Amino acid sequence: MAFHRGDAVEICSTEEGFLGSYYAATVISPVGKSRVLVQYQTLLTSDESMPLREIIRAAEVRPTPPDVQVSDFSVFDEVDAFHNDGWWVGRITHIEGPLYYVYFSNTADEIAYPFSQLRVHQEWKKGKWVPLLKRR
Known part of the structure; x- marks a missing residue:
């Protein structure tokens, strides 16, 4: 896929400890032909003075x-949870009041999130977005 100046994108991290984000x-x-220079919206340079810019392989974009x-999520829904400045893929394990408990298989962590920090997980397949809900 070709990317152009100004395109809003997401970068899939390939760094250990950040896989799946x-x-x-x-x-x-x-x-x-195979790389793009991007500026992150939530990540900063090491001195935290400006947004981080990186050259990334297009396959990671x-x-x-x-x-x-x-309006809500159910147990077993696959979701993206906003955590540590990025979106992490996980699965809802249970719900307690306003909190959704999300399990992350890559870290074996379970963390509670309010609805506002969750979104439907979608996969980018063959140039189209495929929402994934209630996969078991």
Whole structure:
């Protein structure tokens, strides 16, 4: 997929400890045929003085998923939870009042989130977004 200056994208982290997480960014410019220069929306440089910019392999970049409106989530729903400045893929294990408990298989952690920090998990497949709800 070709990306252009100004495109809103998400970067899939391939770093150990961050696998399965996605970070919002904007394309600054293509770099050759297989890389793009991006500026992150939530990650900062090491001195925290400005947004982090990186050259990323295009294979690690996807468009920003569309917003899927839901009024709540159910146990076993696959969701993205906003945590540590990025979106992490997990599964709802139980619900207590306003909190949804999400299990992350890559870290074996279970963390409680309010509805506002969750979104429907979607996969980018063959150039289309596929929402995943109630997968077991």
